[in-house]
Amino acid sequence: MRAWQALAQGEPEKVLSLAEIPVPEPGPGQMLVRVRAAALNFPDVLLCRGDYQIRPELPFTPGVELCGEVTAVGDGVDPGRVGSRVIGNPVLPHGALADFTLMHTAEAFDAPESLDDAEAAALHIAYQTAWFALHRRAGLKPGETVLVHAAAGGVGSATVQLAKAAGARVIGVVGGPEKAQVARELGADLVVDRTTEDFVGAVKEATGGRGADVVFDPVGGAAFAGSTKCIAFEGRIVVVGFAGGTVPAPPLNHALVKNYSILGLHWGLYKLRDPASIVAAHEELCALADQGVVKPLISERVGLERAPEALAALGAGSTTGRVAVLLG
Incomplete structure (x- = not known):
């Protein structure tokens, strides 16, 4: 079979x-899956660079999220799953950028019929992350204001859709006019282009000085620092990642004086600590997809041969929504 393999650590295209x-x-508890579509994620770039928390031995195949068809099962797996269309995470080092991969049966979920292969592949990591950030960690309530950084990106676009579905007002922060248009089309009530506008002032003006009740921050650095200046009384900043490259040092004295919370989210831990919650979130997400309330934004669909090029664009921050590699 064809498979992209990382032979060293560095930029994906190299x-x-x-x-x-x-x-x-x-093996036992595993399924062989023919990959139909792989949704690219920033962790795929980090895996290639050797900067991810998981570091598979070389050579390995990246690709942490997919939609595929079960073609064979190992011991202890229901043979009735053969032929089913599933989404979820593969078993590294057998990533999704290959014709076939392996999945643990507990981490393979039925794909929603309302979404095509590329859309279904993109429903898992980003939407689960957004769901847990908004509902499990921040306890979002209808009518609250949510500030979403990188609102046109993969996880940001999912957060915009899910926050709107929950009855929140959404302020999206993006980098550039193209991404601003994408965030508006996703449903953001207000979009701030950080390259030309001060998002802190925009949030304060839009909320009458109150600030955002919930901040979704996958960026870190200046995004986090600015968020502490426009967070509401009893607001919640959910730290999801540091795509900006800088890990901030939280001003805990400021959090005390202003009475806001800083919440971390490591979605992967729920697989170990509370797997039932991931199943429940998947059912909710599929229901929203079937109702047409959420739909992953696939900005580009490429063939397997273009995967390194697409990963390079993702790593450079030049993509919007999700890029999917089609194999089926």
Whole structure:
């Protein structure tokens, strides 16, 4: 089968090589899945660079999210799952940028019929992250104001849709006019282009000086620092990642004086600590997708041969929504 393999650590377009390798064999509790679409994620870039919390031995195949068809099962797995269309995370080092991969049966979820392969592949990580950030960590209430950084990106676009679905008012922060248009089309009530506008002042003006009740921050750095200046009384800042490259030092004295909370979210921990909550969130997300309330924004669909190029664009921050690699 075809598979992109990282032969060293570095930028994806420099370290990935397309190879012919054997189809993996599913072990106990595993399924062999023919990949139909892989949704690219920033962790795929970090995996190639060697900067992710998981560091598979070289060579490995990146691609942490997919939609595919079960073709065989290992011991202990219901044979009735063969032929089913599933989404979820593959078992590294057998990532999704290949014709076939392996999935643990507990981490493979039925794909919603209302979404095509690319859209279904993109429903898992970003939407689960947004769901847990808004509902599990921040306890979002209808009518509250949510400030979403990188609102036109993969996880940001999911957060905009889910916050609107929950009855919130959404202020999206983006970098550039193209991304601003994308955020508006996603449903953001107010969009701030950080390259030409001060988002702190815009949030204060839009909320009558109150500030945002919830901040979704996958960026860190200046985004986090500015958020502390426009957070509401009893507001909640959910720290999801540091795509901006700078890990901020939280001003805890400021959090005390202004009475706001700083909340961390490591979605992957729920797989270990509370897997039932991931299943419940998946059911909610599928219901919203079937109702047409949420739909992953797929900005580009590329063939397998263009995967390194697409990962490079993602790593450079030049993509909007999600980029999907189609194999099926």
